[in-house]
Amino acid sequence: MSRLKEKIYRWLFTALAFSSLLFLVGIMAVLFKEGLPVFKEVSPANFIFGKSWYPTYSVPEFGILPLILASLWVTAGAVAVSVPLGIGSALYIHELAGKKQKAVLKPLIEMLAAIPSIVFGFFGMVVVAPFLQKVFAIPTGLCGLTASVVLGIMAIPTVSSLADDALGFVPRSFKEASYALGANRWQTLYKVVIPAAGSGISTAIILGMSRIVGETMTVLMVSGGAAVMPSSFLQPMRPLTSTIAAEMGEAAMGGTHYHALFAIGLVLFLITLVFNVAAEVISRRYRIKLGLNR
Amino acid sequence: MDINPARISVENLNFYYGNKQALKNINLNIFEKKVTAIIGPSGCGKSTFIRLLNRMNDLVPGGRVEGSILLDGSDINAPEADVVDIRRRVGMVFQKPNPFAKSISQNISYGLELEGSRKKDFIERKIEESLKKAALWEEVKDRLDESALGLSGGQQQRLCIARCLAVEPEVILFDEPCASLDPISTKKIEELILELKKDYTIIIVTHNMQQAARVSDYTAFMYLGELVEFGHTEKVFTVPKEKRTEEYLSGKFG
């Protein structure tokens, strides 16, 4: 009886574990099936490197380079916001904050992650955009910079909590060895703790980036939506995700536009895949380096 | 009888972790260029005691010291005492080898760079000199730029000793330096300690009675936070004054 029970449990959990694999394969199958047909109309090179995105013109053009560049610009800007703030707060929480401050700060930062992205979108539209519009005297505040700032803030919890974990992985014995040689707190932090946590911190940054690249709702609301080649942060942009979200409703199912949007999804998927694999490789190396995998 | 002067004098030392008293009224002298072994059952306060000698317990939240620890006559816990200077004069080797995740040579140059040494040939000379003193030079001289984490446990521990020697301490604290090592590495470290005794004042915590007997000149037996007995090693081991010492040495508890 108990044998049978055990077998059933085994079977059940195996099925559960593999179901997510099934979903992954299914989603990829859909992406490929719906995305690849676009290449019957547009060559892959013209799709990726084409500078014009006019999917609804009478002679439509499906070049997504402006969208890719918009994603890269916005991501780079958001990294410039989230990395100093996220890593700074992780260092503060880990090294300087007292027990009480830590008990308050850590949950507070993690609460940032619990705010729905549409709320961040509102915040961007109502607070950040008008502010930047005034500061830079630009025609509209809905631009790449606004998207970067808002996305950067959204990525802080990811970067901060992963960087905090990475700092926590640094063996206490490293710090003690450093102090015992006469190092002060700062020297220990700069020369021992941060280098030892280095790859873990890079992983935090990469996963933060992957979160930024994939974010949709907020970008749609604050980036301005102009599908032109970006040349300045202060100009409206249309990153990959918001393109899909904005146009999916109007694209005729089965048409080239429709397939092109799926192909954009494929490109996005590949970008985040690269980020995640990079993060995984780096963090594995880092665990081996610290001897945690023995 | 004690020809060498006391390098460290501990007077009426108490230490508390929060409300818990871990050391009770310890009085003892550590003599210049001698090896002092600290023995006692697990949890009796050996680590707590030696970590006070280079103020490593400063890092313990809620830790509190009473009494005085005089290093060459001046109190290391006095407000004007310079903790960096104290930790440089009183080096420490830990129970588990803990080289940095850096190269072999960087492990040694670390301490030198902290004090502002930038001269390349000086640092190279120091690396060679301290690795030789730690009896590791021959084994690693061709791989100084490789990661220290690739060394064996015994080699890592000798690297930690070399790292400690590079900043020229006067006193070296060893907290169970052989606890995670095999017998051959242990023997090497013991020989090294006997060699280092010529130039350094050494304190070693050990659970291994034979080791204490082999390497030390003085032995302190601690029990439940108290210093039960302190004296010349051969006396403590052959004619202990205290009944508890005798019982511990004969394996009745601990």
Ligand SMILES: Nc1ncnc2c1ncn2[C@@H]1O[C@H](COP(=O)(O)OP(=O)(O)OP(=O)(O)O)[C@@H](O)[C@H]1O
């Ligand atoms: N950070 C700490 N906070 C609170 N109590 C501690 C702390 N470190 C040690 N203690 C307690 O203080 C007492 C002495 O500990 P200590 O580590 O000095 O013993 P030890 O003699 O070195 O033991 P062992 O032989 O196992 O290493 C123990 O009861 C221990 O539980």
Ligand SMILES: [Mg+2]
């Ligand atoms: Mg101990």
